[in-house]
Amino acid sequence: MADELLKSTNLPHDPERATLEGKNKFLGFWFFLGGETVLFASLFGTYLALKNSHLDGVPASELFGLGLVFIMTMILLTSSLTSVYAMYHMKNNAPKKMMLWLGITVLLGLSFLGLEIYEFNHYVNDYGHGFTTSAFSSAFYALVGFHGAHVAFGLGWFILLMVRNWKRGINLYNAPKFYIASLYWHFIDVVWVFIFTVVYLMGVVG
Amino acid sequence: MSATATKKAGFGSVLWDYLTTVDHKKIAILYLIGGFFFFILGGLEAMLVRIQLIQPDNNFVSAQFYNELITMHGTTMIFLAAMPLLLALMNIAMPLQIGARDVAFPFVNALGFWLFLIGGIVLNISWFTGGAPDAGWTAYTPLSIFSEGHGLDYYSIGLQIAGFGTLMGGINFLVTVITMRAPGMTMMRMPLFSWTTFIASVLILFAFPALTVGLFLLTFDRLFGANFFDPSMGGNVVIWEHLFWIFGHPEVYILILPAFGVFSEVIPTFSKKRLFGYSSMVFATVLIAFLGFMVWAHHMFTVGLGPIANSIFAIATMAIAVPTGIKIFNWLFTMWGGTLRFTSPMLFALGFIPSFTIGGMTGVMLGAAAADFQYHDTYFVIAHFHYVIVGGTVFGIFAGLIYWWPKMFGKVLNEKMNHWFFWLFFIGFHLTFFLQHFLGLMGMPRRYWVFLEGQGLDLFNFISTIGAFFMAAGTILFMYNIVWTAMKEPKASGDPWDGRTLEWAVSSPPPHYNFKQLPLVRGLDPLWIEKTEGNGKMQPAEPLGDIHMPNNTIIPLIMSIGLGIAGMGIIYQVDNPMWWIVAVIGFIIFFGSMAVRSLKDDLGHHIHKEDLEKEGDGSNG
Numbered sequence: 010m011a012d013e014l015l016k017s018t019n020l021p022h023d024p025e026r027a028t029l030e031g032k033n034k035f036l037g038f039w040f041f042l043g044g045e046t047v048l049f050a051s052l053f054g055t056y057l058a059l060k061n062s063h064l065d066g067v068p069a070s071e072l073f074g075l076g077l078v079f080i081m082t083m084i085l086l087t088s089s090l091t092s093v094y095a096m097y098h099m100k101n102n103a104p105k106k107m108m109l110w111l112g113i114t115v116l117l118g119l120s121f122l123g124l125e126i127y128e129f130n131h132y133v134n135d136y137g138h139g140f141t142t143s144a145f146s147s148a149f150y151a152l153v154g155f156h157g158a159h160v161a162f163g164l165g166w167f168i169l170l171m172v173r174n175w176k177r178g179i180n181l182y183n184a185p186k187f188y189i190a191s192l193y194w195h196f197i198d199v200v201w202v203f204i205f206t207v208v209y210l211m212g213v214v215g
Numbered sequence: 216m217s218a219t220a221t222k223k224a225g226f227g228s229v230l231w232d233y234l235t236t237v238d239h240k241k242i243a244i245l246y247l248i249g250g251f252f253f254f255i256l257g258g259l260e261a262m263l264v265r266i267q268l269i270q271p272d273n274n275f276v277s278a279q280f281y282n283e284l285i286t287m288h289g290t291t292m293i294f295l296a297a298m299p300l301l302l303a304l305m306n307i308a309m310p311l312q313i314g315a316r317d318v319a320f321p322f323v324n325a326l327g328f329w330l331f332l333i334g335g336i337v338l339n340i341s342w343f344t345g346g347a348p349d350a351g352w353t354a355y356t357p358l359s360i361f362s363e364g365h366g367l368d369y370y371s372i373g374l375q376i377a378g379f380g381t382l383m384g385g386i387n388f389l390v391t392v393i394t395m396r397a398p399g400m401t402m403m404r405m406p407l408f409s410w411t412t413f414i415a416s417v418l419i420l421f422a423f424p425a426l427t428v429g430l431f432l433l434t435f436d437r438l439f440g441a442n443f444f445d446p447s448m449g450g451n452v453v454i455w456e457h458l459f460w461i462f463g464h465p466e467v468y469i470l471i472l473p474a475f476g477v478f479s480e481v482i483p484t485f486s487k488k489r490l491f492g493y494s495s496m497v498f499a500t501v502l503i504a505f506l507g508f509m510v511w512a513h514h515m516f517t518v519g520l521g522p523i524a525n526s527i528f529a530i531a532t533m534a535i536a537v538p539t540g541i542k543i544f545n546w547l548f549t550m551w552g553g554t555l556r557f558t559s560p561m562l563f564a565l566g567f568i569p570s571f572t573i574g575g576m577t578g579v580m581l582g583a584a585a586a587d588f589q590y591h592d593t594y595f596v597i598a599h600f601h602y603v604i605v606g607g608t609v610f611g612i613f614a615g616l617i618y619w620w621p622k623m624f625g626k627v628l629n630e631k632m633n634h635w636f637f638w639l640f641f642i643g644f645h646l647t648f649f650l651q652h653f654l655g656l657m658g659m660p661r662r663y664w665v666f667l668e669g670q671g672l673d674l675f676n677f678i679s680t681i682g683a684f685f686m687a688a689g690t691i692l693f694m695y696n697i698v699w700t701a702m703k704e705p706k707a708s709g710d711p712w713d714g715r716t717l718e719w720a721v722s723s724p725p726p727h728y729n730f731k732q733l734p735l736v737r738g739l740d741p742l743w744i745e746k747t748e749g750n751g752k753m754q755p756a757e758p759l760g761d762i763h764m765p766n767n768t769i770i771p772l773i774m775s776i777g778l779g780i781a782g783m784g785i786i787y788q789v790d791n792p793m794w795w796i797v798a799v800i801g802f803i804i805f806f807g808s809m810a811v812r813s814l815k816d817d818l819g820h821h822i823h824k825e826d827l828e829k830e831g832d833g834s835n836g
C-alpha cells in the first residue's frame with residue numbers, strides 16, 4: 010500500500026486529490042488561506058487608518074513611483090502563470106517540465122523580492138522613510154513587509170520541494186504538496202494586486 | 216496498543232508516548248492536563264484578587280501586583296484554561312461522534328497542543344523575570360505600550376504562540392468534520408456537539424488572525440520602535456481596540472458554542488428523549504456565529520464612535536438574544552415529558568439554564584448603548600461575563616468532562632462526590648457574582664486595587680469573597696474525586712450513561728483506531744436507533760480490513776520549543792542584541808524541524824486485518 014503512494018506510474022488526472030490525505034490537505038489549505046485573508050484584511054485596515062499620519066515625513070503621494078512597482082507587479086503575475094504551467098505538467102505526469110516551470114517561478118519570485126528590497130532601501134536612504142519614522146511608515150512596512158515575508162516563505166517552500174523531489178518524479182504522496190504550494194503562491198499574488206491598488210495606486214492618486 | 220499494554224509499560228515509555236502522540240484521544244488528555252493546570256493557576260490568581268477585595272482599603276497585595284493578578288487571571292482563564300479544556304472535549308468526543316478513526320491532520324493536532332502549552336509557559340515565565348503583564352487581559356493601548364518592564368512583551372509573544380496553536384486546531388477540526396464522517400453520517404445527522412465544534416472552528420479561523428495582527432503590531436511598537444499606537448507619532452490607539460474586539464467578541468462565542476454543544480448531548484441522554492428542534496438548534500448555532508462577527512463595537516460604546524455606529528451595533532447585539540433564546544427553549548422542551556435522571560452532568564446542565572439566561576439578560580442590558588455608558592467598566596460587566604463564562608462555559612466544561620470521563624480514562628467519576636462538587640460550585644458561583652451586579656450599579660469600577668469605606672460596598676464584597684471560597688472548595692473536591700476514582704472506582708463499560716451517539720458504541724477507552732469497522736449510520740442518534748430498532752450494536756459499513764494509522768512524531772514538540780526560544784530572544788533583544796542569537800537559534804529549530812517534516816516521507820503504518828481479528832470485538836466494551 011505504502012509503495013502504491015510513491016509510484017509514479019498510472020497516475021490519475023488529479024493526483025493531488027486522489028487520496029484522502031491529498032483531499033484533506035487541499036481543503037485544509039483553503040481554510041488556512043481564509044484565515045490569511047483576515048490577517049491581510051486587518052493589515053489593510055490598519056494601513057488605511059494610518060496612511061495619512063506621515064507627520065513631517067514624506068507623504069505617500071511623493072514617496073511612491075509607479076514604474077518600479079508596475080514591473081514588480083508584472084513579474085509576480087507572470088510567476089503565478091508559470092506556476093500554473095508547472096501544475097499543468099504535474100497533472101500530465103511530466104516531472105521534468107514541472108521542475109522547469111517551477112524553477113522559472115522561483116527565479117521570478119526572487120527577482121520580485123530583490124526589487125522589493127531595492128525599493129525599501131531606496132525609501133530609507135533617499136527619503137528617510139524608515140520603519141520607525143511615523144505611523145504611516147510603520148503601517149506601510151508592516152503591510153508590504155508581511156507580504157514580502159510571505160513571498161520569501163513561498164520561495165523557500167518551492168525550493169525545498171524541488172530539491173527533495175528532484176529525482177523521484179510525481180506520485181500521489183508529493184503531488185498534493187506541490188499543489189498546495191502553488192495555491193499559496195497564487196494567494197500571495199492576489200494579495201499583491203490589492204497592495205498595488207490600495208497602497209501604490211491610491212497612494213499616488215490620493 | 217490497548218490500555219492494558221500501556222499500563223504495563225514503564226514511566227519513561229509512557230511519557231515518550233505522550234510527547235510524540237498524534238492520537239486525538241491522547242491529545243485530549245494532554246489538553247485536559249494542560250488546561251486544568253492553568254485553570255488552577257488562574258483560580259489562585261482570582262482568589263488573591265478576591266482576598267484583596269474582602270474589605271475596604273485592604274493591603275493584602277500591592278497595587279502593581281494586583282494589576283498583574285487581574286491581567287493574568289483573565290488572560291489565563293480565557294486562553295489557557297477555557298479554550299484548551301474545550302479543545303480537550305472536542306478531541307475526545309468529536310471524532311468518535313462522527314464515526315472517524317482519526318482526525319484529518321493528526322500532526323497538526325499535536326502541533327496545536329504543544330504550541331498552546333509553550334505559549335502558556337512563556338506567558339507565565341514573566342512572573343519570575345520582573346513582573347507579569349499588568350494592562351488588563353484586553354491590553355488596551357496606549358497603557359499597554361507604555362507599561363514598563365517586559366510583562367506586556369510576554370503577553371504579546373506568549374499569546375501569539377498559543378494563538379497559532381489554536382488556529383491549527385481549528386483548521387484540523389474543520390476538515391475532519393467535512394471529510395472524515397462515517398458512511399451515513401450526513402451533516403444533518405451530526406450530533407450537536409460536533410456541530411458546535413465545527414462552527415466554533417469557523418470562528419477560530421476567522422477571528423484569531425485579527426488578534427495575530429493586533430499582537431504583531433503591539434510587539435512592533437514595544438520592541439521595534441513602530442508607531443501604530445503612539446498618538447505623538449501619528450498612531451491611533453483605537454485600532455487596537457478594533458482588532459482586539461473583532462477577535463474578542465467571536466472569541467466569547469468560541470467559548471460558549473461548544474458548551475451549548477455539551478448540554479445538547481447531556482440533556483437528551485438524561486431525558487431519554489431526542490433533542491427537541493434539532494434543525495433549529497443547528498440553525499441557531501450558525502446564526503449566532505454569523506451575528507457574532509458583527510457586534511464587536513458593543514465593547515466600544517464609550518469610545519466615541521458616534522450615535523449611528525453605536526445604534527447599529529446595539530441592535531445587532533440584541534439580535535443575538537433571539538437565536539440564543541431559541542436554544543434555551545429547545546433544551547427546556549427536550550426535558551419536557553422526558554424521563555429525567557439527575558446525574559452530575561445533568562445537574563450542571565440544569566444549573567446552566569437559569570445562570571446563563573441571567574447572563575444573557577444582562578448582556579442585552581449592556582447592549583443598550585445609552586445605558587452602557589453607566590455600566591461600562593463597572594462590576595456590572597464583571598458580573599455579566601462571569602454569568603455567561605462560568606455559568607455557561609465552565610459549567611459546560613465540567614458537564615462534558617464528567618460525561619466523557621469514561622471515554623478518556625475508562626472509569627466513571629464518583630457520582631456522590633460530583634453532586635457535592637456541583638452544589639458547592641453552583642452556590643459559590645451565585646454568591647460570588649450575583650451581588651456584583653449591584654456593586655456595579657452602585658458605581659464600583661472594575662480593575663481598582665481598593666474600594667473605599669463608607670460607600671455601602673463592604674458587605675457585598677465580603678459575601679462575594681466568601682462565595683469564591685465555596686467554588687475553590689468544590690474544585691478541590693473534584694480533584695480529590697479524580698484521584699479517588701482512579702484508585703477505587705471499577706472499570707466502566709463502553710456505554711455507562713445509556714448514550715445515544717456513536718462514542719458510546721465503542722469501549723471505554725476506545726481502541727486507538729476507534730472503530731474496527733466503520734459504523735453504518737442510519738439517522739440522528741445512531742446508537743439509539745440501533746438500541747430501539749436493531750440489536751443494540753452498530754452495523755458495520757465495511758468489511759474488516761487493514762487500518763491505516765499515522766506514525767508518532769516528536770517534531771510538533773520540537774517546533775513549539777523552537778518558537779518559544781525564538782520568542783524569548785525577541786523579547787530580550789531590546790536590552791542586549793546578543794539575544795538575537797537566541798532568537799535565531801529558536802527560528803532555526805522551528806523552521807528546521809518544519810523542513811524535516813516536509814522532507815521526510817511519513818506514510819504512516821497499517822494495522823493488519825489478522826491482528827484486528829485477534830483483538831476482541833471492540834464494541835460496547
Ligand code: HEM
Binds near residue numbers: 535539599604
Ligand atoms: C445575549 C448575549 C450577549 C450580549 C447581548 C452581550 C453583550 C455584552 C456587552 C454589550 C458587553 C460590553 C459591556 C461593557 O464593557 O460595557 C459585554 C461584555 C462581555 N461579554 Fe457579553 N454579551 C452576551 C453574551 C456573552 C457570552 C456568551 C460571553 C462569553 C461566553 C460573553 C462574554 C463577555 C465578556 C468576557 C465581556 C467583557 C469583556 C471585557 O471588557 O473584559 N458575553 N457583553
Ligand SMILES: [Cu+2]
Binds near residue numbers: 463464467510513514
Ligand atoms: Cu461582545
